[in-house]
Amino acid sequence: MRTLTKGLPVLLIGAALAAAVAGSGSAAVGAGRGLEIAVPAYVLPGDPMLTTLQGTAPAPSIVVLNPDSGYAAFDTGWQAQADALRTATAAGGGRTRVLGYVDTARGTRSLADVEATVDNYLRTADHRLHVDGIFFDQTGRDCGEADVTRDYYAALRGYVQESVYAISPHTKELVADNPGTAVADCYLEPGHRTADTFVTFEGSADAYANGWLGGNVFNDTAGYYSGATFDPSGTSFWHLVYATPDTAGMRTVLDTAYARGAGYVYATDDVVGTPWDAAPSWGFAAQTAYAARKG
Template sequence: MFLCRAAAVAVLLLTSLVGTAHASADGPGVSLAVPAYFNPGELWGRLADPGVGIVVANPFSGPGKDVDPTYAKAIADAHAAGITVLGYVATGYLGSTGRATRLGETTPLAWLAQAQQETARWYDLYGSYGLGGVFLDEVQNVCGPANAWSDTYRALDESIKSLHRGAFTVINPGIGTEECYADIADVSLTFEGTYETYRTWQPPAWQRGRDPRRFWHLVHATATREQMAEALSLGRQRGAGYMYITSDVLANPWDTLPDYWQDELDAARPQDTTPPARPGPAVAVRRGPTTLTLVWRPSPGATGYDVHVNGLRVTGTAGRMPSVTLRNLDPDTRHTINVKARDAAGNASAPGVAVPVRTRKPDRDPPATPGDLRAAQVKVAAVRLDWAHAGDATWYDVLMNGQPLLRLPAALLTDDATVPVTGLTPATSYAFTVVARDATGNDSAPAGPLTVTTAVPSGDPISEASGSVTGGEATYQARYNLPFDFHHVYVDADNDAATGFAVASIGADYLIENSWFYQHAGTGWNWTPVDMNPLVSSADDLFVWRVPITGAHRVVFHGSGGSPESYSPVITVS
C-alpha cells in the first residue's frame, strides 16, 4: 500500500515539472529586506510597511551582553507589523581568510561555536520580543576542500534550526555561491555592491529559475530614483525575491534609509496579489528516527513552498519541486505538518491540510557518555571545554546552566580540539554538561555537570600598550584584560590633532577594529575600509596588529562593548 501511494505521488511530481509558473505582469514580486544598521527610532518606524519582509538588527556587530530596551521595542514593533527581524551574527568565513574569533582562533570549529553562542544570546535577549532568526554574515561562497566549508555552514544552519525551532536563517557571502550552498539557509544574499557593478553583474547559472525568495540582493551607491527603478527591474530579471537599494555609500551604506524610500516601497509592490491554490497534504515517502522526506501535490504557479511543523515554519523548498527532507527531528514523535505555496509575486497560499506524521524509533544502542569533561582553560570571560569523545556520536550538545548552548558536529572535534565558550561574566560560576547524540537521535547519559568559575579581572582594563616601526610597517600590541566586543587602535599618522577623527586628544587618520582596518574620510565617524587584515594574533588577550604605516606617530588603544569603555594612555610609536 505504501509503495503504491509513493508511486502515485511520484507521478504528480513529474506532472508538476512540465507545468510553468505564472508570473505577474511586472515580473516577480520583490520584498524589501533592510540591513537596519542604525539605532532604533524614527527610521525603524518607517520600516513598518507590508512591503518590508526582513530587517536585520545589529546593535554591537552582534547582540551585545544585555537587553537594550530600545532594540527590544523596535524588534517587537517590527514583529507586530509582520516583519521577520534577524539578529546579526558574524561567521568570519570560518577562518579561511585569517579572520579570528574573540579568542584569536581561525578554525571552523571555533567560528561554529562562536556563531552558535551569538545566536543563543540573541534568542536569550530578544527571543521573547519576536526575534525571527539570524543573519549569518561573512560567509564563504565556495564549497572548500571536499566540501568542508559548505558542510560546516550546513551544520551551523541545521544546529540553529534544531536548537531554535522556527528560526529563519540568511547566509551572506555577498557574491554568487557554488551550488553546494543551494540547500543551506532560507535565503542567500548573493550580491552586495554598488549600482554601477550591479548593472553588469549576473548571478551564477545554477540560480536561474529557482524560487526568487531564496535570493537577496543589496545595491548601494544608487544615487537617483531612476537608478533605483532600474536596479529593481534588474533584480526581478535576475530572480531576486528580496532586495534593498540605497543611495548611501561606503564605509557603512546601511546606516540610514534613502531619500527615495517611499518610492522604493511603491516600486517594489507587485501588481499580482492573487495567491496560488493551496498545495496538497504532505505525504512521508521516507521516515527515519530524525528525518522525514515529504512530497505533496503541487500548486499550479508555485515557485516555492514553506513547510510548517507543529505550527512553526521550519524550512522552505530550494525551488519548485514539491518535496523536502526535514532533519534533526525528535525520534518517535508525532509531528503535525502542513505546506504553503508561494508564487513569483510572493503571494502565499492558504495552508494545505495538516497531517500527522511520526518519526521512527531510534535504535536501542545510545552512544557512550563523553568522558573526562574538564575545563582546559579558564579566563575572565571565557572557558575552553574538553572531553573524551564517544566513538558513535554524530553530534555533541553542550548545555550551560541546564540550557542548550551548542550543537556541534562530531566530525569537527579532533582529538586535540577544545570547545571555546565566550561572552561570560567575570568571577561567575557556570555549570556545563555534554551529551553525545548518534545518527538515530539517541542521546547519551550526560557528562557533568562541571562547575567552572571565571577568573577575577585584575590590573588596568588595557595594559602592555606598545608599538614600533620596522621595515615600512608599524606593529601595535596591547593586552585587553576585560571582555570587550570591540578592540580599537586609533592611529594619528600625521601627529596633527586637528585632522582626522578627534579622540583622546589625538586626530585619528586610521582605525583598527578587531581584524578590520579603516582610513578616515570626510568628517566625524566616517571611515573607508582598507583591503587587508591587520590582526596578527590575539592569544591570551594580547592583541598584535601590523599595518603599512611609517614614521613616528601617536596611537591610543580602546575597548568598548561588553565591558565599560576604556582607553589606554596615548603612546608614541617610532
C-alpha cells in the same frame, strides 16, 4: 582572492545539474515570483531609520538588526525595537520578519563562538522569541575541501532551527547567508542547504550594472547561472545595492534584481563605508510599493 569551488559529485553534475542550467534562462527567471524589500538597518534602537520603517506601508518583508555585529547584548531595548518592527504588515500580507546580525569571518570563527552570538538573540532572559532568525554575514561562497565550509554553514543553520523550535515550535525560522557574491551551488544542494536566502550581490549601483558575474550561483562545470531550479519559493536570492543615484535608479535596480532572479532586494543612495545606516532619500514606501507591483 577567493578560490574556486571544488567540483560537485558526478551525480549532481549529471542530469540534475543539466536541468538546473537549462532552467536558468530568462524565461525561467521571474516566472511566478514576486519581489520583496529586505533592509539591513545598522543603527541603534529608536533611530529615525527604524521608526520610519515601522511606519512604512507596505512594510519591508525583512529587517536586519545589528547590535555591534551581535557582540552587544540584545537587551530589552533591542528586544522592544524588534517586537515593534514585527508588528508591521508587508506587501504580501504577512508581517515583517526581523533577523539578528552575526559575523562569521568567512568561516574562520569556531562554531561554538558563532553559536554563542546566535544565543544572544535567541536565548533571552524572558525566554521569548523577539527575532525570526539570523543573518549570517561574511559567509563563505566556496564548498571547501570535502564540503567542509559548506557543512560549517549547514551546521549553523541547524543550530538556528533547533533553537527557534525550542522556544516557539510553531514559528518558521529564517536564515540568511551573505557571501556578497554568487555562491557555489553546493550551498543549495538538497539535504545540505545552508540558508533560506543568500545575498548573492552586495555592492554599488555601478557595479551592479556593469560587474554582474552572470548568476546567483556557480559551479566549476556549469560556470555562473541563475539558480532558478534551486529556488521553488522565489525567495532564495537577495541583492543589496548602495550608491544608487536617485529614485529612477532605485527602480532600475529593482527591475534588474527581478530579472536576475532575486526574490529580495534593497537599494539605497547611502554610500560605501556604512551604507546601511540611513533611509534612502526617496523613503522606504516608494521602494516597497514599486516592488509590490512585480509578479
